[in-house]
Amino acid sequence: MIRITSHAITRAMERLPGIQSEAEAIAALDTPAVQCAAEFAKGAKVHVKRDTGQRIVIEDGKVTTVLPPNTWKHKLGTEWDRIRQHARGWARFCRGDEG
CATH class of the missing domain: 1.20.5 (Single alpha-helices involved in coiled-coils or other helix-helix interfaces)
Structure with a gap:
């Protein structure tokens, strides 16, 4: 499981369609693609683009925010x-x- 900041959970509930609770936000942010990107770019900042256009920002192995499309x-x-x-x-x- 990847570390997810409270800010990222809040932004996921605001910006990802269909996300109503913190548990849904964590499930949407803790995907195999995000985990793979975090392992690949240790110590760097990477973006994982979702199919809906939002970008999940990963810094130093943790999800920090979700950017609008x-x-x-x-x-x-x-x-x-x-x-x-x-x-x-x-x-x-x-x-x-x-x-």
Whole structure:
């Protein structure tokens, strides 16, 4: 059984269709796919996408939250932050700003 935070259980009851109780939320979050992803990416942050579009977020071997289906995964990580900072740098350079 994988560790599931209380925040993840609350988000699962809010965002997963048909989930009414904590027991149902735990059953929906403790699936073989989630367990496999947690074992595969120890110490990292991974997302498991459900068939309904929501993403289950696993950090350091525990389920931390459930994201809504319209969340863009590529905007969640440091790669998107790097791209945004790069664009800001070019905007400053083109304007002639010093800082």
